[in-house]
Every structure is written in C-alpha cells, then in structure tokens.
Amino acid sequence: MGPGVVITAGLVATAAALYASYDGLWHLAELAGWSKSTRKGLPLTLDVAAVAAGVLVARQLGAELRALAWRGVLALVGASIAGNAVYHVYVVTGGNWPAEWMAVLSILVSAVPALAAGYLIHLFARMSAEVQLADAPSEPEPDRSPVPVPQLDNEHQDDAPEAEAETNVYPMPGQREAVAVYQPGTIGEKGIEMLIQLRRARQPFPTPAELALSLGCSDRYARGIFETYRKSA
Known part of the structure; x- marks a missing residue:
C-alpha cells in the first residue's frame, strides 16, 4: 500500500x-x-x-x-x-x-x-x-582575546619603583566590593596569581577592564579580584 x-x-x-x-x-x-x-x-x-x-x-x-x-x-x-x-x-x-x-x-x-x-x-x-x-539574529560573541600586559625590559625591572604597583591597584572608589574566596583553578584564583606575578616582576598592573578581557569575565568580577588582592597584599 x-x-x-x-x-x-x-x-x-x-x-x-x-x-x-x-x-x-x-x-x-x-x-x-x-x-x-x-x-x-x-x-x-x-x-x-x-x-x-x-x-x-x-x-x-x-x-x-x-x-x-x-x-x-x-x-x-x-x-x-x-x-x-x-x-x-x-x-x-x-x-x-x-x-x-x-x-x-x-x-x-x-x-x-x-x-x-x-x-x-x-x-x-x-x-x-x-x-x-x-x-532573530544572534548577537555577536564578545571579543574575549587576552589583552597583552605591558612588559618592562629586564634591564629596567630593578629600577621600577615598588610604589608603582600599589598605585596601579584599582579598588572600588567610594564603596566596598564583597571579597570572594576563590577556589583553585577558578578565574578569580587565576586573576590573583596574575597580579602577584606582576607585582613580583615590578610591572604595572592592567586596568580592571583589561583584566576582565584577559580572564574572560565581567568588569565587576575583575574589580572584585583587585579588591581581594589589595586586602590580601
């Protein structure tokens, strides 16, 4: 049939x-x-x-x-x-x-x-x-490519002032972000480790926006990473 x-x-x-x-x-x-x-x-x-x-x-x-x-x-x-x-x-x-x-x-x-x-x-x-x-057309994916962190020449690293790293930390002005406890392997833990390595190398820190793009997180989350680093430094 x-x-x-x-x-x-x-x-x-x-x-x-x-x-x-x-x-x-x-x-x-x-x-x-x-x-x-x-x-x-x-x-x-x-x-x-x-x-x-x-x-x-x-x-x-x-x-x-x-x-x-x-x-x-x-x-x-x-x-x-x-x-x-x-x-x-x-x-x-x-x-x-x-x-x-x-x-x-x-x-x-x-x-x-x-x-x-x-x-x-x-x-x-x-x-x-x-x-x-x-x-409906789908929204384009945001650019999450890492932002290169400025590097100092090796011959000038010892000349970088210690205070420069402190002035490049970006806490929230006028308000306090909740300080998170980051677990190993998370974005927050990677961000803290990045800031520690930059400070040891006496290199300038990225802005919160640059850190957010480098880690693939929001600006607010990046500011929280800075706040956590500042309080633990």
Whole structure:
C-alpha cells in the first residue's frame, strides 16, 4: 500500500468523523437554546480547533509549546466526544430531562466558544513569539582575546619603583566590593596569581577592564579580584 493510498484513506476517515461529529454537536447546540444560524459554530469551534492544535503538535516547535498544543487537542477532542455523547443519550432516553439539567447543559455549552477562542489566541501568540525568537539574529560573541600586559625590559625591572604597583591597584572608589574566596583553578584564583606575578616582576598592573578581557569575565568580577588582592597584599 503506497503512501498516497494511506493519505487518501486518512483524509476520508477524518472527513467522515468531522461530519458525524458535526451533526451531534449541531443538535446539542439546538438543545442549549442556540439560534439556527449559530448552531454550526459549536462543531466548528471544537473540531476545527482540535485539528489546528493537532497540526502544531506535529510541527518542529519547542517542547513547551508542543505540550500546550497537545493538552489542547486532548481537551477539545474530549469536549467533542462528551458533547456528542450527551446529545445521543438525550435522544435515546426520550428527551425528558429536568429543567435544571437543561439549564446546566445550556451554561456549559455556551461557555465552549469563549474558552476555545481564548486557548487558540494564547496558543498562536506563543507560537508567534517562538518563531520570532528563532528568526532573530544572534548577537555577536564578545571579543574575549587576552589583552597583552605591558612588559618592562629586564634591564629596567630593578629600577621600577615598588610604589608603582600599589598605585596601579584599582579598588572600588567610594564603596566596598564583597571579597570572594576563590577556589583553585577558578578565574578569580587565576586573576590573583596574575597580579602577584606582576607585582613580583615590578610591572604595572592592567586596568580592571583589561583584566576582565584577559580572564574572560565581567568588569565587576575583575574589580572584585583587585579588591581581594589589595586586602590580601
């Protein structure tokens, strides 16, 4: 059996199921007091909305959106089955239902269009947002190449004043950063080691921005490294 035959059979079966459901839901709307011109709105609301949600389930969308569509399919198909069942039970029992039951039936049936419309609007809004997010151009990656630290000639290293390294430490002016305890192998520990080596070599320190680019961290994190070094020096 070729795929064309399977597709054709599936379409015929779907059309037959929608037609059968249409008849039962149309008469259910009649029982609920809907006018003749609006009764076809009930089967179209339930069955067509279920088809729309089912199409979204089959699309390559995010797992959360597909789960939302799948829950809608289950709810809409369940409501369609329940509506057809209620109408046929009404027919086979002779239709002598109490007025209170008919009032409840009218309330429940009349709430279906608003609930289905709200669900579909929410579903399509979520889908539109996800598609726009997927089509949005990605931001370029920041340049994290290390910034070269100025080096002094070996013959001038002994002439570099000790105080120069102190004046090139950059603590936060006017406020105090929380001093972190850096674990071995972390960016903070590498930054502290870099500053210690520069001081031993009597070389000028980089600015916080240069240190941040060299380590691949934020400026705030680099300022914290300077603050930790200053307090431990």
